[in-house]
Amino acid sequence: MKENFGEVIQGQFEKLLETHVDRDLLEKADGQSMFRDLWAVVEKSGFCLALVSESNGGIGLNPVLAFQLITAASYFGLPLPFGETMVVSGALNTPLAGPATLSGGAGGKHPKVAYGADADHVLVARDGKWLLAPASSITSQRGNNLAGEPRDALLVANGAPHDPAPWLEDGNLDSLGALVRAAQMRGAMQRALEMSIAYARDREQFGRPISKFQAVQHMLADAAGELAAAGALVDNAAEAWGGPDFTICAALAKSRTGEAAGKLSEIAHQVHGAIGFTKEHDLNFFSRRLWSWRDEFGSDAVWQEYIGRKVCRDGGAALWDRIISVTQGAVA
Secondary structure (H helix, E strand, C coil), X not given: CHHHHHHHHHHHHHHHHHHHCCHHHHHHHCCCCCCHHHHHHHHHHCHHHCCCCHHHCCCCCCHHHHHHHHHHHHXXXXXXXXXXXXXXXXXXXXXXXXXXXXXXXXXXXXXEEECCCCCCEEEEEECCEEEEEEHHHEEEECCECCCCCEXXXXXXXXXXXXXXXXXXXXXXXXXXXXXXXXXXXXXHHHHHHHHHHHHHHHCEECXXXXXXXXXXXXHHHHHHHHHHHHHHHHHHHHHCCCCCCHHHHHHHHHHHHHHHHHHHHHHHHHHHHHHHHCCCCCHHHHHHHHHHHCCCCCCHHHHHHHHHHHHHHHCHHHHHHHHHHHHHHHHC
């Protein structure tokens, strides 16, 4: 029953995205601030509350299904802080009115915060507490990432204090953001791969579709394998939501998805040739997001170093048990 409920939720969300997100919107959003009218539609739908318990006024969706909604949003290119709002509301288990975002940085200064100047709430960590800062206590300076998404510099004065979620290692917000970006990269990779397969079927060279060439088939198969491996670890980390292994599972998901994003976007552009780099082709909307998201909330190297240090601290005797405990969902 729960699985059917999740499928219904997913289907409804995808219909909403199909209705409201198109190429024209993506072009308009490039380098612009958040569209408040579009946010009102998404917020009214209630999907941002997927991770908030039913008893607290949310949907109470299985976390794996909830993060698949974030994947769906990025598959369509939804230019809103949907994932950020979902995880902030979920981590606090509180419905929030208006868009929310988060920053893993410490202190009062926070560079490159997603939709920071547009958010009604910003969750930050300070002095062992979480602060949920309202827009009225934030000074902002506009900025953008390579994909043209808002990445604003914030100066946070104060906010409502909250105890950090005990299941997050050291209350670190970076792991929350890392899993959001990993789930988003999965969606953008799905879209880029589908575009590449369709283009290979349509594009002819030497009198036949390039999809008939073995080299192209191998490249597309490699891309599909990268997507599958990354997606398994995203689901694995989502399944760890609320548990003691969440941070390391999020680290594995972000580092592996970042690697996959680099390889898959390279293959996608090889298949498309020069046209894939032009703004006239839709691929650029998704490859630029992949290149940007790969570095946000910790790059591949940052999280790989974290994983390595954690393994070394635990000792070699604990390595196999640790691998089994944090990847059960990924190999099930």
